Amino acid sequence: MEKIFNLQQLINGIQLGSIYALISLGYTMVYGIVRLINFAHGDFFMIGAYAAYFTVILSSSKGFNIPVPIVFLISMGAGAGVAALANQTAYKPLRYKPRLSALITAIGVSMFIEYIFSALPFIGPSYRAFPNEKLIKNKIYEFGTTTLSNYAIIDVVISIGLMLFLTYLVKYTKVGKAMRAVSQDKDAAKLMGIDIEKIIMITFIVGGAFAGAAGILTGISYPRIFPYMGILPGLKAFIAAVLGGIGNIPGAMLGSYIMGISETFATSYNSLLGEGIAFAILIIVLIFRPQGLLGETIAEKV
């Protein structure tokens, strides 16, 4: 048993979970407020990674280093910008159409972004090395046989920090109040004088910015980027959001950590079955709690 449940594997799992958490926070927020499963969210994440890549490459080729927080802001801005654009052009016209149309459109937006990126000559479909060492130097702390990388610490701290910020935004600000109102009843919110389109736009911008942050952190921890890099983490983060109870912000966080840790332990137990075991856990949880771990049962309106 020592082989599987050791401290190193727990650290590995928490780091992986933090990356999932950053993506799933945006997923769950957009779903919670607009009731749209935004499949393009994984691609906003990819755009964040590329924005950081080009910022670092271009600035270092000109001979100066942009401070790390600025690179973060650029990545978040790129994610937010594309999210806003997608909302304005693709999702807004379908706001009052059947929900399935919006879902299919989201898949379309996702593929459109991926193919456009691999077709653009300065991006292309091939793998690129993310200049993570230029951004933040890697440091490794050793405690006996257990090691901790500063990248893992950054991943955990930023994901928890952003979760707290998001919780504060939704629960304690005026915008957050309006967001919750829109999520509960769009028409009533409109009658109360809330500009629902503005609120939805803000939701997308915040969600996109989170995806952008996840993109740059992934680039730093796993320094290889390509236009399809958002598909698999996007899918897993979505599942994590469902596991925690979609629409619920601490739930997304919890679901992501459970996903990351169970995936790591399962892979360590048997690398062939690894992800299979992780997903089996997910299915079992959902059988007993279909609304997710922290989700609330909402009576369906008839």
Add this chain to the structure above:
Amino acid sequence: MRRLTLILVVLVLVLGVAGLNSACKPKEQKPQVQEEIKIGGVGPISGEAATFGLSTREGEQMAVDEWNEKGGVLGRKIKLIFEDDKGDPTEAATVYTKLIEQDKVVAIVGTVMSKCSLAGAPIAQAKGVPMISPTSTNPKVTEVGDYIFRACFIDPFQGTVGANFAYNVLGVRKAGCIFDVGNDYTKGLAEFFRDTFTKLGGQIVGFESHPTGATDFKAQLTNLIKAGAELIYISDYYNDAGLIMKQARELGFKGYFLGGDGWDSPKLVEIGGAAVEGGFFTNHFSKDDQRPEVQEFVSKYRAKFGKDPDALAALAYDAMNLMLTAIQNAGSTDGAKIRDALKNISFKGVSGVITFDENRNPVKSAVIIEIKNGQQVYKTTVNP
């Protein structure tokens, strides 16, 4: 209205048939005394594996140019017709058919990726056109039939050479493997490494896989490190291998890394950074090998293309030379005669002295390359 439609339809039909007729008219034969010998070349010159195809084309073109300067083969000039398979098996089948049916090539040197060669080889075999793939390492490729050869060694050989090097040269006794479970190449290499290493008396402390497209390998690597591996055999391609090495070092691994020819890309160092330093991999060719054939090839290639050749260019150059030597030896452009000449060939190439075994796989040496200061440095040559 309906009548007008009818007239239009008839008109279109008549014009169409007329067009077809004129297209089918036999073209006038140009009288040619000394017709060129056409050789087909195939490789991915667009798409993700584009650098592989471009190197292949350059290697093949260089060999053809050299033969033409010496007067060609059988007293006739050689013409290389190179087609792009885009790294796609369907596209490969199309260009093989085009080369054989339309261009009437006497032989084909191609293609790069195993999956594409597997699509093209049955076409060449059915038409009796000899084919040499420069770089397809999957054993199944030459199993298609007796007209299909290759210029590179196959997967088992690399795993075996790697294990020998690890056990005998590095003196490692405990090794672990990690590979992509969705890729026959990486799996094959790892299995042959494991088998040979165990046979030599070493111990495999872990045999870990990861799904295709994974970015986090820490769970597997932690297992290998905790089990006491002194060396990790990473049979993945450069982009996964770079990430794996980086994560292994992050987890405090201090031992050796060893891999196969999938590491042969500058991106390996870009992705893996300092972690790649001191890693070894088996390859077909090294530009720093001091054999005269290699040094002559490297200097000619530099003069012609203004850069250093990679293993793909060297293998394509060897494959084309093998084919043209076989045509010379056969004294004919007849497919069956070229095939028989290839079977009995013994050729001193850039990537070693090449003879073919009964499965039309080459018997030749491999080189070990070390990554030093981010550069590939020739370490040693290992004979079969």
